[in-house]
Every structure is written in C-alpha cells, then in structure tokens.
Amino acid sequence: MRKTLFLGLLAIGLVGISPAQQKKQPTKKEAGVKPEEVRQVLLSGFEQDPKFLWKLEQDESQRICSQYPSREAMPAQAIQKVIELDNKNIVYPQWGIFWGDWKEGKKLVDSPRGGRFASYGFPIKPPTRAGTATPATS
Amino acid sequence: MRKIFLTSAVFGLACAGLLGYQTVKAQDQELSPEEEIRLVQEFNRMMAEGINPGEIWAEMGKEAFKKYNLDKCDFGLGPGKVEGALAQLPRYFPDAKKVMDLETRIGWCLQQYAGMTPEQVKKFATQCWGKSQCMGEYDAIVMYVSMASNGQKVNVNLKNPQVKRMYEIGKQIYYARLGPWDFNCATCHAGQQEVRIRATKLWSADRPGEAGQAVSIFPKYLVRWAQPMTMHYRYAECMRQMRWPTFEPHSDLAVALSAFLYGTANGTEIKVPGIGR
Numbered sequence: 001m002r003k004t005l006f007l008g009l010l011a012i013g014l015v016g017i018s019p020a021q022q023k024k025q026p027t028k029k030e031a032g033v034k035p036e037e038v039r040q041v042l043l044s045g046f047e048q049d050p051k052f053l054w055k056l057e058q059d060e061s062q063r064i065c066s067q068y069p070s071r072e073a074m075p076a077q078a079i080q081k082v083i084e085l086d087n088k089n090i091v092y093p094q095w096g097i098f099w100g101d102w103k104e105g106k107k108l109v110d111s112p113r114g115g116r117f118a119s120y121g122f123p124i125k126p127p128t129r130a131g132t133a134t135p136a137t138s
Numbered sequence: 139m140r141k142i143f144l145t146s147a148v149f150g151l152a153c154a155g156l157l158g159y160q161t162v163k164a165q166d167q168e169l170s171p172e173e174e175i176r177l178v179q180e181f182n183r184m185m186a187e188g189i190n191p192g193e194i195w196a197e198m199g200k201e202a203f204k205k206y207n208l209d210k211c212d213f214g215l216g217p218g219k220v221e222g223a224l225a226q227l228p229r230y231f232p233d234a235k236k237v238m239d240l241e242t243r244i245g246w247c248l249q250q251y252a253g254m255t256p257e258q259v260k261k262f263a264t265q266c267w268g269k270s271q272c273m274g275e276y277d278a279i280v281m282y283v284s285m286a287s288n289g290q291k292v293n294v295n296l297k298n299p300q301v302k303r304m305y306e307i308g309k310q311i312y313y314a315r316l317g318p319w320d321f322n323c324a325t326c327h328a329g330q331q332e333v334r335i336r337a338t339k340l341w342s343a344d345r346p347g348e349a350g351q352a353v354s355i356f357p358k359y360l361v362r363w364a365q366p367m368t369m370h371y372r373y374a375e376c377m378r379q380m381r382w383p384t385f386e387p388h389s390d391l392a393v394a395l396s397a398f399l400y401g402t403a404n405g406t407e408i409k410v411p412g413i414g415r
Contacts, residue, residue, distance in 0.1 A: 032303065032306065033303060033306040033307055033310065037303075037307060038307050038310045038311060038314070040390075041307050041311070041390045041391055041394050042311055042314070042391055044386070044389050044390045044391055045385060045386050045389040045390065045391020045392060046382070046383040046384060046385060046386055046389075046391070047383060047384040047385075047386055049383060049384070052383035052384070053383065055316065055317045055318060055381065055382055055383055056316055056317075056382070056383065058314070058315070058316055061320075062314075062315040062316065062320055063315075065315045065320070065322075066310075066313050066314045066315045066322065067313075068313075069313060069324060069328055069343075069344065070324050070328035070329040070344060071325075071328075071329065072329045072330060072331065073329075115318060115319065115381045116378050116379060116381055117378070117381075117384070118267075118268065118374065118378040118384045118385075119384045120264050120267040120268045120374075120384065121267050121268010121269055
C-alpha cells in the first residue's frame with residue numbers, strides 16, 4: 001500500500017476528453033499522413049517484447065503535448081488542460097497515510113538506471129555506482 | 139596483427155587525450171563550474187582540429203566493404219559507387235520498393251549479396267552497441283561509405299512523394315510524446331532556450347542550421363567510448379534514455395527519422411567523422 005505514493009505528472013491510461021475541445025487545439029498534422037500510418041511505422045521500430053509495449057500507448061495529455069513543436073510554443077490553455085487531466089491520475093494512498101518508507105524512495109532516487117532499459121549491452125542488475133553514462137562501466 | 143596495431147593506436151590516442159584532460163584538471167583545482175565546462179569544450183575543440191581516430195575505421199571498412207560483396211550494392215548512384223552516396227540518402231529504391239537510409243540500405247545489401255539472414259544482419263549491426271573500444275566491421279563499413287561523401291552537401295529529394303511521406307511521418311514521431319516519462323525528441327532538441335546534458339550543449343530543431351550541423355557529422359567518434367557511433371545507434375541510445383522500448387535498427391522508424399533529420403539538414407556540408415565527448 002505504501003508504494004502507491006507516486007505523486008507526479010506521469011499518467012498512464014486513457015482519460016476521456018470531448019472531441020469539441022480537441023478541435024480547438026491548433027494541430028501540427030500535415031495533410032496526407034494518417035495517424036495509423038505513423039503508428040505502424042512507430043511500432044515497427046521496436047523489439048516486440050510484451051513487457052515493454054505498454055510504454056508506446058499514448059494517453060490524452062501526451063496527445064495534446066504532441067501537437068506543439070516545443071514547450072515554449074505551448075499555449076497556457078493547453079498547459080492548464082494537461083495539468084487538469086494529470087491531476088485526476090494522481091493516486092493518493094489509502095488510509096490517509098502519506099508518509100511511506102523513505103528508504104524505498106531513496107533507492108529509486110539513487111538508482112542510476114532510472115527506468116532506462118535496452119536489451120543490448122547492459123546488465124539487468126543495476127550497477128552499484130552512479131554518475132556515468134558509459135555502458136562499459138555501468 | 140593489423141587489428142592489434144589499430145587497437146593499440148586507438149588506445150594510445152585515448153590515453154593521450156585522457157592525460158591531457160587530467161593535467162588540465164589538476165592545474166585548475168579552484169575553477170568555477172563554468173570555467174571547467176569551458177576547458178572541456180576547449181579539449182573537445184582541440185580533438186576536433188587534430189587527428190580523428192574515427193578515420194581508422196574507414197581504413198578497416200574499405201576491406202570489409204569488399205569482403206561482404208558490397209561493391210554490388212547500389213546506393214542510388216550505381217552499383218558500388220559510394221562517392222556522394224550519403225548526401226542523397228534517404229531515397230526511394232525501386233528494387234526494394236522502400237525508402238531507405240544509408241544503414242538500412244547496407245543491411246538490405248548484406249542480405250542480398252552477403253547471404254545474411256535478417257537476424258544475422260541485426261547481430262552484425264549491433265555488435266558494438268553498449269560496448270566501448272569495440273572495432274566493429276559494420277561501423278567500419280558505415281564509416282567508409284560516409285567518408286566518401288565528405289565535402290558534398292546534403293541533398294535529400296523531398297519532391298519524391300515516397301520520401302516526402304517518410305519525412306512527414308518522421309516529423310510526427312519527432313514530436314510524439316510517449317513512454318512512462320512523457321519524452322519526445324523535442325523535449326531536448328527544440329526551443330530557443332539552450333538545453334544541456336551535463337556539459338554537452340544539445341542542438342535544437344527550432345534554431346536554424348543546428349539540425350544540419352548535428353546530422354552531417356555522423357557517424358561520429360566518441361572520445362568517452364573510444365569507438366564511433368552510427369546514426370542508428372544514436373537513435374537507439376536516445377530512445378533508451380527516453381525510457382522507450384529497445385530500438386530496432388534498419389526499421390522503418392529509423393528511416394522516417396533519418397528522412398526528417400537529413401531532409402531538415404538539406405544544404406549542409408558533410409564532415410565525417412565528427413568527434414564528440
């Protein structure tokens with residue numbers, strides 16, 4: 001139960017949004033390329049390991065953010081919308097206990113791997129020392 | 139014997155570079171972080187002006203190119219013709235009925251003329267991934283073919299509808315936010331504000347000319363790994379750091395990204411091998 005203390009803007013899963021609101025957003029999409037084609041090309045470029053394919057599912061806030069060339073170019077309204085969407089996904093711990101095992105959290109912070117994974121050249125076990133991006137030593 | 143000689147040459151160069159860096163560090167113990175960054179950049183600049191160990195791979199690649207029957211391979215300018223090949227890739231190939239960039243084309247030719255299966259090609263292409271001081275024949279072939287285009291300007295034919303389609307798909311993937319940490323390529327490589335990873339300044343698609351400067355020096359020799367990094371390895375490493383699944387080399391995704399990046403880089407002079415920290 002204590003491990004549910006992840007308060008962040010990382011949202012997984014779909015949250016509904018009315019299509020009328022979406023139309024107002026200025027889309028960067030070019031004519032001639034369908035989203036399905038893009039999706040197909042995208043999926044072709046990754047190893048089909050079912051353990052990691054969930055990472056390629058786009059949620060609504062990610063879809064909104066994808067429409068703007070950079071975070072500088074994102075209008076305040078869209079930012080507000082994304083904050084609202086992701087606030088809904090924050091799961092507060094049951095029983096009102098907000099203070100978890102901080103040592104578990106420290107392990108996550110100290111880990112240099114930080115959720116990165118590739119099937120080439122890297123050991124599954126995270127290294128004990130952090131601070132370098134060199135694959136040979138990590 | 140030759141391989142041993144080449145390896146020791148690379149080690150020697152790397153050690154010399156490291157020693158130079160250490161002495162610079164030892165002299166200036168009380169420097170501010172900004173000063174230290176400036177010194178590292180100075181070191182990189184000196185390396186860039188001096189000898190580039192990446193050229194050793196081109197020598198190796200010349201032999202491997204013949205060994206794997208790639209002189210039959212058509213890069214768009216005729217069988218075996220490598221001069222200026224990189225400058226006009228990615229392009230549409232009627233024989234494969236696909237748009238291909240340089241590395242995808244090499245992979246296709248290895249299947250056709252060297253009798254490799256797709257699995258063997260993948261193993262061959264990724265033999266140096268995640269390693270350091272690795273002398274790979276694949277890296278060597280890519281380096282050799284790329285260096286033959288030195289001095290020419292990137293000229294991707296975006297009027298071709300197939301290439302244009304890949305360009306648009308690549309553009310959308312560039313801006314697609316994905317993964318558990320909500321990354322897209324533009325998280326680091328967009329905007330007017332300067333973004334850094336440690337001391338390395340990152341290029342931005344919104345600042346004119348920077349995409350071209352970044353793309354036109356690949357494959358690039360990396361001082362910290364003592365081996366060159368090809369374009370597909372660069373994509374794979376970016377995607378690993380973005381917490382995406384493991385990238386598949388020679389895939390359509392790579393071609394789409396190459397079409398977008400080289401298409402954006404049109405008009406930039408190719409200077410291979412580049413050198414990086």
